[in-house]
Amino acid sequence: MDGDNSLTFTDVFNEYKDRTFDFAVKMLGDRDAAGxxxxxxxxxLYTKMTDHYRITDIKSWLFILTRNLCLNKIRDRCHEVPLSAVSDNPGDHSDRDRHRQIELRRALLALEPEYREALILREYQGFSYTEIAEILGTTVPAIRALLYRARCRLRETYRQTSFMG
Amino acid sequence: MRCDKYKEMLSARLDGELTEFETWELDSHLATCPDCRAFAAELDHISDLNRSTGTESLPADVEDRIMTRIDNAKNARKGWRVFSGYYRIPRTVVWIGSLVLAVLLYDALSGSNHMNTIIPGHGDAVSENSQTRKIVLTEKDVVERRVFTASKDHL
Known part of the structure; x- marks a missing residue:
C-alpha cells in the first residue's frame, strides 16, 4: 500500500481510520480529543492528496502527523487522564483480566509521552523497529533501548497500581 | 549492571528483533540467572495483557464529521479550478506572474510621473501635450539647461 500513487482518499481512509483513532485514544486516554x-x-490528508502532494509512505505520514498532534495536545493541556476513557473498550475477557487491562492502561497513560508512543506503536499497532524509528525520527538501536526503558517503567508503574506488587 | 544487557535483549526478544547469536547468548544467561527469568516472566505477562486489549474503532459520528468537512472542502475548491486539479496553474507560477505584473505596473506608473517632471529646455512653460509625449533633449538643450541652472544658483 505504501507509496502507491493510485490510492484514493477513500482507500486510505478505510484502511487507517481505526488504527489512527486507536493510536490517538491510547496516547491521550480521551476519545473526544482523539476524534x-x-x-x-x-x-x-485529503487536502494533500487533492493538491497532488507526493507522500511516499502514507502509513508513516499518517502516524507522524497523529503523533505530533497528540503531543501538541498533551503539551497544551498538561494532560490529565480521564479515567472514564480507559475502561471504554474492555474486549471479551473475564472480570479479572478486564481489571488488569484497565490497570495496565492507566499505567500506560501515566508514562512519559516518549515511552508511551513507542510502546503503543509496538505493542498495539504492531509496527517494526524500522517503522517506529521512521515515525519517531530516530534509529533502530535507539528504539530498541527506548522500548526496553519504556517496558521497565511500565512494569514499575503497573506494579504500583495492581495486584502484582 | 551486567543483567541490563540481557534485560534489554529480553525486551527485544518479545518483539522478535533478536539475532540468532543474541538468542543463544540470552538463553545461556537465563539458564543461570533467576532474576532475569523472573523479569522475563513479568515482561511476558504485561505484553500478553497489552496485546489482548481490543482496538478502538473510529466512532460513526466522527466519521460523519470528517466526511462533511471533506465535502465542504470539495465544494470550496470547485470555484478555484484554475488552482487545483489536473489543469491547475502551479502556485509558484501564479506568484511569479503576480510579482512580474506588479513590477511592470510600478514601472509604468513611475515612468509616467518621471515624464511629468521633465522640464523642456525651451522656456519653463509646460504644455498639456508635453505630459503625454516623450521629449528628446538635444545637446543644445542640455547646455542651455545647465547655463540656466547655474545662473539660478548664482542668484
Whole structure:
C-alpha cells in the first residue's frame, strides 16, 4: 500500500481510520480529543492528496502527523487522564483480566509521552523497529533501548497500581 | 549492571528483533540467572495483557464529521479550478506572474510621473501635450539647461 500513487482518499481512509483513532485514544486516554485529532489528520490528508502532494509512505505520514498532534495536545493541556476513557473498550475477557487491562492502561497513560508512543506503536499497532524509528525520527538501536526503558517503567508503574506488587 | 544487557535483549526478544547469536547468548544467561527469568516472566505477562486489549474503532459520528468537512472542502475548491486539479496553474507560477505584473505596473506608473517632471529646455512653460509625449533633449538643450541652472544658483 505504501507509496502507491493510485490510492484514493477513500482507500486510505478505510484502511487507517481505526488504527489512527486507536493510536490517538491510547496516547491521550480521551476519545473526544482523539476524534478531533483523527478528523484533523484525514482532512489534511485529503487536502494533500487533492493538491497532488507526493507522500511516499502514507502509513508513516499518517502516524507522524497523529503523533505530533497528540503531543501538541498533551503539551497544551498538561494532560490529565480521564479515567472514564480507559475502561471504554474492555474486549471479551473475564472480570479479572478486564481489571488488569484497565490497570495496565492507566499505567500506560501515566508514562512519559516518549515511552508511551513507542510502546503503543509496538505493542498495539504492531509496527517494526524500522517503522517506529521512521515515525519517531530516530534509529533502530535507539528504539530498541527506548522500548526496553519504556517496558521497565511500565512494569514499575503497573506494579504500583495492581495486584502484582 | 551486567543483567541490563540481557534485560534489554529480553525486551527485544518479545518483539522478535533478536539475532540468532543474541538468542543463544540470552538463553545461556537465563539458564543461570533467576532474576532475569523472573523479569522475563513479568515482561511476558504485561505484553500478553497489552496485546489482548481490543482496538478502538473510529466512532460513526466522527466519521460523519470528517466526511462533511471533506465535502465542504470539495465544494470550496470547485470555484478555484484554475488552482487545483489536473489543469491547475502551479502556485509558484501564479506568484511569479503576480510579482512580474506588479513590477511592470510600478514601472509604468513611475515612468509616467518621471515624464511629468521633465522640464523642456525651451522656456519653463509646460504644455498639456508635453505630459503625454516623450521629449528628446538635444545637446543644445542640455547646455542651455545647465547655463540656466547655474545662473539660478548664482542668484
Amino acid at each position: 478531533d485529532i483523527a478528523q484533523e489528520v484525514f482532512v489534511r
